[in-house]
Amino acid sequence: MTIRYAMVIDTRTCIGCGDCVVACKTENKTPVGLNRDWVVEATRGKWPNVRTEFRSERCNHCSNATCVTLCPTGASHYWRDTNIVLVEANKCTGCKACIAACPYDARLIMHPDGYIDKCTFCHHRVERGDDPACVSSCPTQCMHFGILDDAGSKVSQLLKTRNYKALMTETGNEPNVYYLT
Amino acid sequence: MIEEILITARHNPKIDPILGIWTWEISVYLFLGGLTAGIIFFVALMNLLEKNDTYNFSANRLALWAPIVLSIGMTTLFLDLEHKLYVFRFYTTLEPTSPMSWGAWVLIIIYPISILQILSTFRVGYPVLSGWLEKIPFASKLVDLSERYIKVISWIAIPSAIALGIYTGVLLSAFNARPFWNTGLLGPLFLISGMSTAAAFTVLFARSHEERRLFTRYDLGLIGIEIILVVLLLINLATGTEQQLKALEFLTTGGGYAVAFWGAFFFMGLIVPLFVEFIDLVQENRTLAILGPLLVLLGGYMLRHITVNLGQETSWQNYGTEYSVEALERVNKIYKHGLN
Ligand code: SF4
Ligand code: SF4
Numbered sequence: 001m002t003i004r005y006a007m008v009i010d011t012r013t014c015i016g017c018g019d020c021v022v023a024c025k026t027e028n029k030t031p032v033g034l035n036r037d038w039v040v041e042a043t044r045g046k047w048p049n050v051r052t053e054f055r056s057e058r059c060n061h062c063s064n065a066t067c068v069t070l071c072p073t074g075a076s077h078y079w080r081d082t083n084i085v086l087v088e089a090n091k092c093t094g095c096k097a098c099i100a101a102c103p104y105d106a107r108l109i110m111h112p113d114g115y116i117d118k119c120t121f122c123h124h125r126v127e128r129g130d131d132p133a134c135v136s137s138c139p140t141q142c143m144h145f146g147i148l149d150d151a152g153s154k155v156s157q158l159l160k161t162r163n164y165k166a167l168m169t170e171t172g173n174e175p176n177v178y179y180l181t
Numbered sequence: 182m183i184e185e186i187l188i189t190a191r192h193n194p195k196i197d198p199i200l201g202i203w204t205w206e207i208s209v210y211l212f213l214g215g216l217t218a219g220i221i222f223f224v225a226l227m228n229l230l231e232k233n234d235t236y237n238f239s240a241n242r243l244a245l246w247a248p249i250v251l252s253i254g255m256t257t258l259f260l261d262l263e264h265k266l267y268v269f270r271f272y273t274t275l276e277p278t279s280p281m282s283w284g285a286w287v288l289i290i291i292y293p294i295s296i297l298q299i300l301s302t303f304r305v306g307y308p309v310l311s312g313w314l315e316k317i318p319f320a321s322k323l324v325d326l327s328e329r330y331i332k333v334i335s336w337i338a339i340p341s342a343i344a345l346g347i348y349t350g351v352l353l354s355a356f357n358a359r360p361f362w363n364t365g366l367l368g369p370l371f372l373i374s375g376m377s378t379a380a381a382f383t384v385l386f387a388r389s390h391e392e393r394r395l396f397t398r399y400d401l402g403l404i405g406i407e408i409i410l411v412v413l414l415l416i417n418l419a420t421g422t423e424q425q426l427k428a429l430e431f432l433t434t435g436g437g438y439a440v441a442f443w444g445a446f447f448f449m450g451l452i453v454p455l456f457v458e459f460i461d462l463v464q465e466n467r468t469l470a471i472l473g474p475l476l477v478l479l480g481g482y483m484l485r486h487i488t489v490n491l492g493q494e495t496s497w498q499n500y501g502t503e504y505s506v507e508a509l510e511r512v513n514k515i516y517k518h519g520l521n
Contacts, residue, residue, distance in 0.1 A: 016188055018189040021190070033192060033193075033194070034194075035189070035190060038187055038191040039188050039189040040185055040186065040188070040500060041186050041187075041188045042185040043183070043184045043185075044182065045182065046182055054188075066356075066357060069279065070278070070280070070281065070356070071276065072276055072281035072282035072284075073267075073270040073271060073274060073276070073282070075270065089264075090267065091267065091270050091273075092264050092267060092270070093262050093263075093264050093265075093267045093268055093270050093271060094263025094264030094265070094267070095261070096202040096203065096261075096263065099195075099196060099202050100200070100202060100203070100356050100493070101356055101357075102358055103358035104497075104498070105196055105498070107196070108193040108196060109195060109196075109202075111263075114263035114264035114265070115263070115264045168497050168498070171357060171358065171497060172357065
């Protein structure tokens with residue numbers, strides 16, 4: 001893959017309002033009860049020394065995506081030489097191997113149709129040069145989107161200057177959603 | 182303390198709060214796939230050893246069961262698919278990194294091999310039926326041909342059966358996202374268990390006393406190997422990562438699987454049949470000769486059932502959730518119809 005898109009989310013400015021979740025549902029018209037993104041409130045420590053962070057989570061568009069490697073039909077695939085992982089509905093058998101394969105549980109079943117759905121990094125917007133819906137709707141502007149390998153991009157700059165983490169890198173999936181801490 | 186909770190709605194069916202994408206359909210499929218592998222293996226073995234006269238059931242009649250058993254398994258596998266109309270997509274590609282894709286093709290190879298095994302043993306095994314078969318033009322030629330090449334067929338059947346048996350385990354062990362499955366031991370364990378169920382199946386249906394004794398002996402050996410593999414699997418978990426240790430807890434103190442695993446699978450499905458079949462061998466008791474194999478078959482299913490279910494409960498993450506579908510539905514109702 002030649003282009004690596006990344007999302008960088010600042011847990012210090014995120015207030016957990018959930019607007020990203022609403023924006024995704026509106027933009028992608030996901031059916032009632034199904035969600036492609038979600039917000040986690042993580043609290044660490046013991047009173048009075050507690051620290052809370054909010055994390056807006058979604059598919060990590062992993063560079064080593066186990067959902068793609070284990071899909072038996074090629075329905076789960078990388079979009080155009082990027083790390084954006086998509087599902088082709090007319091190749092998907094609904095065998096659910098990709099759901100079992102994702103350590104982040106980021107996929108969902110499109111009932112009643114039955115094919116598998118997930119966050120697309122809003123590739124239809126990215127194609128036009130826009131940010132994903134969640135990123136552009138965030139009222140605190142804590143979410144950033146861009147090309148990781150471009151040293152001048154906002155995401156690269158942020159990762160160069162701030163402390164960050166990605167979720168469960170020990171899975172070996174090489175996730176591409178980063179959290180500034 | 183670390184507490185991670187979801188604060189926006191997330192209740193994707195079959196995924197939250199714990200994964201439940203695969204249920205009995207997959208357990209049955211893996212069980213019957215293993216049984217088929219064992220059947221094909223033993224049919225080939227008996228034909229290579231030229232035991233057609235002494236062991237009539239396993240050498241001549243058993244082959245017919247393989248496609249029947251496998252087809253039932255493939256039906257339940259099909260039932261599990263969420264997007265059923267697109268099932269043909271398994272066969273428009275071969276994805277080299279996906280064990281499921283390999284498995285789909287192995288299943289396709291297994292059918293002709295199994296049909297050839299049936300044809301090559303049909304005349305001896307099912308004389309009445311074969312009389313009818315030979316009325317079909319070309320059928321008797323095909324039977325002649327497969328009889329002539331029975332050794333070749335058997336030599337191809339053995340590695341194919343082993344591939345099928347191992348695949349039923351590798352299918353699950355390939356998921357690094359599910360710590361309980363993620364061990365290379367599942368492949369050999371499911372293979373041996375599949376062969377053991379096939380041996381038990383033969384003991385149940387063979388008429389000849391000698392044949393039942395031989396397969397009881399085979400089964401005893403296989404159960405022995407299976408016990409060793411299960412112990413190795415437990416050692417592997419006990420010496421593994423945090424996620425694997427958590428998976429082990431499900432089987433010991435912490436989980437709802439302790440009774441099923443130790444009681445229904447390990448004790449009733451391995452230890453008891455080991456003794457029962459051994460006593461049967463020494464004392465030749467007809468009741469025990471039925472009880473032992475039945476327990477082996479039940480144990481074989483329990484192994485798949487526990488593995489499929491428990492594997493889905495083990496995960497890298499488990500968010501607590503404050504979101505409740507019921508609460509949302511209540512709010513919805515109030516919104517639509519007022520408070521009463
Ligand atoms: S987060 Fe899950 S669904 Fe997304 S690319 Fe990684 S493995 Fe696939
Ligand atoms: S459910 Fe669809 S996308 Fe997922 S692994 Fe199966 S065929 Fe591939």
